[in-house]
Amino acid sequence: MYPLIATVYVQALIYALGLLALVRSLYNAVTHYKWTRSAQIALVDQINQLLPQTQCGQCTHKGCLPYARAIAQGEAINKCPPGGVETIRELASLLNETPLPLDPTHGQSKPISLAVIREDECIGCTKCIQACPVDAILGGAKFMHTVIARECTGCDLCVEPCPVDCIDMINPGALESDSWKLTNTHRLEQPWLDSGS
Ligand code: SF4
Ligand code: SF4
Ligand code: SF4
Secondary structure (H helix, E strand, O other), X not given: OHHHXXXXXXXXXXXXXHHHHHHHHHHHHHHHHHHHHHHHHHHHHHHHHHOOOOOOOOOOOOOHHHHHHHHHOOOOXXXXXXXXXXXXXXXXXXXXXXXXXXXXXXXOOOOOOEEEEOHHHOOOOOHHHHHOOOOXXXXXXXXXXXXXXXXXXXXXXXXXXXXXXXXXXXXXXXXXXXXXXXXXXXXXXOHHHHHOO
């Protein structure tokens, strides 16, 4: 009788210890997942802050944040023409990678520009509004449209859809107003911005 009870106790103890080990493994796995996830989110945020926020899609992603996510998962860091070599250099430094030349299949770096609508020629078709990734255009169907200069990232995406070709991309240094400011550090380092009005 007593040996039987002892055996049952021992088996129960073994099951309890096994269960405890399982719970502990699950806890460790969840903790590790949460830590990895928050580290990944922090890295994506750091990468995104280095991108120009032009939202032009030349990297083949739908904006800078999706490209930042892709870079965090190992995608090449040289696909952003608006950022150019400076962004590549900073990304390489952050990720401890070797800087690469800009991949020309994604376009060439060019000076920052600003969209301006020749308003008297606008037919109010709204195609530019639909194309703008940052809501920098004001207007309504059959009404004149205009660009909010301080919001425009110079991505060019509104130009091609305009059926009457009334959107110009201009050098913002030529503007009389100094209200056009981009928050991106790289852009503020552009020489013509330093000297421009
Ligand atoms: S190419 Fe550069 S600026 Fe354009 S969406 Fe991609 S990361 Fe942003
Ligand atoms: S107004 Fe044109 S150039 Fe400016 S952000 Fe919008 S789509 Fe890009
Ligand atoms: S796409 Fe051209 S014509 Fe159409 S609303 Fe925009 S600026 Fe006007």
